[in-house]
Amino acid sequence: MDGSLLLDDQLCFALYAAQRAVTAAYRPLLEDLGLTYPQYLVLLVLWERGETTVKELAAALRLDYGTVSPLLKRLQAAGLVRRERSARDERSVLVAVTARGEELRERAARVPGALLTATGLDGPGMARLREELLRLAERAEAAAARTR
Template sequence: MTSTPTADWLRLDQQICFSLNAASRAFGGVYRVVLKDLGLTYPQYLVMLVLWEQGDLPVKKLGEHLRLDSGTLSPLLKRLEAAGLVRRERNARDERSVEVRLTEEGAALRERALQVPRRIAAATGFDVDEIRELRARLDELTSALDSAAVEGAGG
């Protein structure tokens, strides 16, 4: 922003946060359409992605993967459980810990979900290399912002 005149810094079209939010909302619209056949919302899809990749997990670990607190994650899990896709069970060794497990139906849904990333990639109009590059840059941005938040917003 150093080449942008100071007077323009407060213009909406100069805000990276607005561009990211607009892109996120646009993604949400595409995901809503693509995930409809699976009967999942976007946040539920993210939960399923982690469970398909990691297997059974304590709620706490699942929340760490998704960057969600238990207050946000619990209603998602409750709906997924009601849909028959996951089970929540208290850990026999530690009653305070709740494990999330895929049901047979939840595991089987993975096959139907395989088309989702391809459809989303096609919707972006980007090729695979552009998507990888964008994801890497966004990961760098997230890391920098996480650090800045810990350090007091970098300024």
């Protein structure tokens, strides 16, 4: 397998195919909530952390500001989040879930279990897979940092 250029031997392709398939499995679950997958991820961070800065939100999602900003604009237009300049630091923008966004949280709580059912994974299997993927992400980020 070392040095193989066969598509099916590539880790990157397996990850890409899995990511696309998982996102597709989420799609009908999130359509019921009126959310896209990236919007769902933003709300997950805000539900967990409460009010946060755009910079902290982008870091949590491993995205750049230019990617997060349009997501927040759409979520704000839908009435799910509010954005305002920090009183302490005018350069910083705070983001928080609105009451409408909090109401959506109850319905969204069904999504993880529905995904488990849809994929046939059990809780422990999903936890093991998630931990392996997070370790891989850490190693890949470290490798990328060494090559900059």
